[in-house]
Amino acid sequence: MSALRLYGLRALPVLWAALLAMAVASVLTRLYGESPLAVYRLLFAGTWGSSYGLGQVLFKTTPLIFTGLAVAVALRAGLFNVGGEGQLITGALCTALCGAWLPAGTPGLLALPLSLLCGFIGGAALGAVPGLLKWWAGAHEVIVTILVNFIVRAVLVGLGAHLFVKESVHTAPVVAAARLSRLSRLLPMLHGSAVNTALLLGLGLLGVMAVLLGRSRLGFALRTVGQNPDAAQAAGMHLGRVRTIALMLSGGIAGLGGANFVLGYKYYYEDGFSSGIGYLGIAVAVLGQSRPLGVLAAALLFGTLSQGGLAVNALCPRELMDVLSAVMILAVATFTPEVRRLIARLPAIAAAAVRPTGTDDPAASSAAAADRPAPAMPPPLRPQRPAPTPESARQRGAA
Numbered sequence: 194m195s196a197l198r199l200y201g202l203r204a205l206p207v208l209w210a211a212l213l214a215m216a217v218a219s220v221l222t223r224l225y226g227e228s229p230l231a232v233y234r235l236l237f238a239g240t241w242g243s244s245y246g247l248g249q250v251l252f253k254t255t256p257l258i259f260t261g262l263a264v265a266v267a268l269r270a271g272l273f274n275v276g277g278e279g280q281l282i283t284g285a286l287c288t289a290l291c292g293a294w295l296p297a298g299t300p301g302l303l304a305l306p307l308s309l310l311c312g313f314i315g316g317a318a319l320g321a322v323p324g325l326l327k328w329w330a331g332a333h334e335v336i337v338t339i340l341v342n343f344i345v346r347a348v349l350v351g352l353g354a355h356l357f358v359k360e361s362v363h364t365a366p367v368v369a370a371a372r373l374s375r376l377s378r379l380l381p382m383l384h385g386s387a388v389n390t391a392l393l394l395g396l397g398l399l400g401v402m403a404v405l406l407g408r409s410r411l412g413f414a415l416r417t418v419g420q421n422p423d424a425a426q427a428a429g430m431h432l433g434r435v436r437t438i439a440l441m442l443s444g445g446i447a448g449l450g451g452a453n454f455v456l457g458y459k460y461y462y463e464d465g466f467s468s469g470i471g472y473l474g475i476a477v478a479v480l481g482q483s484r485p486l487g488v489l490a491a492a493l494l495f496g497t498l499s500q501g502g503l504a505v506n507a508l509c510p511r512e513l514m515d516v517l518s519a520v521m522i523l524a525v526a527t528f529t530p531e532v533r534r535l536i537a538r539l540p541a542i543a544a545a546a547v548r549p550t551g552t553d554d555p556a557a558s559s560a561a562a563a564d565r566p567a568p569a570m571p572p573p574l575r576p577q578r579p580a581p582t583p584e585s586a587r588q589r590g591a592a
Contacts, residue, residue, distance in 0.1 A: 206524075210480075210524035210525045213524045214518075214520040214521040217516065218517045221513060225513075231508060238504065239501060247383070249386050249500045250493070251376075251383075252388040253495075255453040256454070257470065258399065258489060259281075259446055259447060259449050259450030259474075261474045261492050263316075263443040263446040263474060264474050264483075265484070266402065266415070268419070269412075269419050271418060271419035272334050272439055273334060274338055274447075276337075276338030276339070276341050276342055277443075277447045277470075278467060279344075280443075281316070281450050281470060281471045282346075283345055283448060284315045284451045285450075285466070286364070287312050288448075288456065289455045290364060292368055295368050296368075297369075299370050304370035305372075305456070308367065309456075312451055313445040313449050314448075316445045317442070317448065318444070319345070320441045320442070322337065323341065324436055324439070325437055328437055342471075364463075367456060371456060373452065374389060376388045376390060390457065391452050392453075394452065403485040415439055447474070473495060480495075498514045498518050
């Protein structure tokens with residue numbers, strides 16, 4: 194099966210979910226008293242239909258790439274990272290503090306990598322907590338990551354009095370050398386939008402993780418532990434160590450997502466900037482089926498819906514886009530296994546239906562045989578005695 198056909202089959206559940214979500218949104222729009230076509234027209238005009246809307250879609254897509262990829266990496270190892278929100282916040286704060294505390298004369302080749310590295314380390318350190326607790330105490334990562342999110346929020350309330358600028362809810366600005374440039378410098382058509390080179394960083398990270406997960410020893414270990422932990426342990430893999438590395442890598446990727454806001458937009462950390470981006474990364478990973486290319490497509494979709502909610506607010510509540518997103522997530526999460534089974538059977542069913550009887554095609558014969566019920570086994574044959582002959586009769590009489 195070619196790669197293009199394989200990706201097409203994987204996209205069918207998502208397409209089904211999109212059509213179902215559009216149908217539900219159309220019904221809700223009609224109940225609200227508006228025309229669905231007018232709402233969809235306004236949605237397109239405010240997103241992909243204008244250069245500013247396109248720039249804002251890309252800006253809101255950027256952090257979703259990081260948080261969605263973070264959840265996808267954990268899912269490859271059979272783990273469910275719900276702590277993307279806390280890891281994103283921690284990474285953004287570490288990035289902002291590093292960029293603000295650097296000397297003003299620090300060159301950009303040093304200031305920017307250092308700030309990004311601090312964000313990765315901050316998110317990875319927080320991701321290591323559920324990994325180590327699962328390794329040492331058997332604690333479930335979902336419960337631990339949810340609780341860590343609340344702990345991070347509570348700690349930031351106390352640290353804000355010491356780290357934030359007085360009478361504000363943000364840190365000091367980062368030095369100029371640590372700032373990411375706007376993409377409008379490369380593409381003037383995006384002038385006025387907030388999209389910056391953090392998008393290029395996210396795209397590069399997608400490529401790196403695709404190679405790492407698909408063609409490296411670490412990627413093989415993550416897949417093996419995620420698919421069959423017993424077999425991985427029998428092969429000599431240390432489950433606790435591999436899972437901890439997976440959650441650390443996941444947390445570090447989520448921590449890098451804060452660079453979009455801190456280094457590319459506001460140039461400081463501001464309390465409440467995330468607005469649930471870490472939790473939305475779960476939906477991005479599920480919709481993207483935990484694959485880098487799927488994560489990119491899902492992030493673009495949710496970035497479009499996020500910006501589209503502002504565009505359609507003139508006709509209907511922006512929460513309509515949230516309903517549309519929720520229906521898509523539920524549809525993919527619920528119907529993906531059934532759709533895949535149906536897709537797997539479609540070629541065999543179609544071949545058996547159109548192929549004439551008595552064909553010599555072995556592929557069609559095997560497909561048809563797979564759909565037919567197995568024939569009942571005949572009863573075992575008993576050995577038959579040979580028919581009596583005249584000589585044998587005389588011998589028995591003589592005896």
